[in-house]
Amino acid sequence: MEKIAIITDSCSDIKKEYRELYDIHVLPIQIQYDGKSYRDGVDITSTDIYAIQDEKVIKTSSPVGEDLFNLLDQLKDKGYTHVIGLFLSSGISGTGNQMRLFCQTYEKLKCYIVDSQSASVGLGVIAVSLAKYREEGKSFDELIEIADFLCYQNYAYFSIDDLNYLQKGGRIGKASAFLGTTLKIKPILSFEKENGEIYVPAKVRGSKKVKSKLIDLIESHLEENPHQKFALAIADANNLEERNILEGMLKERFPQFTYIIDGHVGAALSCYLGSGLLGVAIQFLPE
Structure with a gap:
């Protein structure tokens, strides 16, 4: 057995x-x-x-x-x-x-x-x-x-406060790091399906727009898969208050989710992401 x-x-x-x-x-x-x-x-x-x-x-x-x-x-x-x-x-x-x-x-x-x-x-x-x-x-x-x-069928998105740690760790290009830290434009990071590398599918100006953009990115996948069951996940790095707000927004916007999990970014990823992260993922589930 x-x-x-x-x-x-x-x-x-x-x-x-x-x-x-x-x-x-x-x-x-x-x-x-x-x-x-x-x-x-x-x-x-x-x-x-x-x-x-x-x-x-x-x-x-x-x-x-x-x-x-x-x-x-x-x-x-x-x-x-x-x-x-x-x-x-x-x-x-x-x-x-x-x-x-x-x-x-x-x-x-x-x-x-x-x-x-x-x-x-x-x-x-x-x-x-x-x-x-x-x-x-x-x-x-x-x-x-x-x-x-x-x-x-897993799509994860993360917004971070300081891209310098990713740049120093060789995980993201210098141009993106300059864009985020110099112009105060916050990139939303994700993973390419072809090679699993980090890329920037979206950017927002200022922290206040981050949560709405994360919600919109999740909704775009649901529009493509309107009848598929899905789970959600939410993460933060020393950003619990904003995480709780984002979780409430997710539950209100997508009440049909099958289940939701949450987590705090651990030490290893914090080496590259720093504090202040907000993240969300949608997981489509096979029937």
Whole structure:
């Protein structure tokens, strides 16, 4: 009988309550500065990052193989037979590819690794949605097909206050960083479906228009898929008040959503996004 584990990385920003409720296992991204290494969400938090990121040179790297192999051994001991791994977009990270290579050397479990082409709660809602289908008794092969659908039919959008961190981390072009910081135009970031890289589908002038633009972007996808079931996800980085307002707007504008999850941006993504982020994702669900 199949017993299927779902693994993701800490850039999914899945809250502890969702991890426990849906039996989702999270590998911590590594964060390095001052010659030391820390595990996202274990040894270091986003608050720690905010306090040092203007003075320190901070780098991130994929979860270490030891953590993955230890987790796989634990899963095997608990009776799991299969694993589906959902990881940060390959357009900004090599985590998924590295996990794929590690899993190829582990023969005790049958593993399938998915490139989410997303991040933060965009990735988190994929993992939660897949876990819900697993609860319905879907087989490993069925869940693989569903996982691929979820990743392709997932659209996440994020507005941030300071693009310099993304620029220094090599995640966005210099021109976009100059545009946002110099002209006070706030870009809305998302992920290209072709390669999972960050791009700018929209811009607004000033913070007050951000929430409305995020709502409009979600609505544009619903206009293209008017009869499809969907879930929503919402994220913030040290911006709880605005996040709560945005959540109320989402629920009022799209009351037909199947479910909604929320999350706070963790330490690893905070290295590139800073504080002040607002994000939203729509996840279309297979029938």
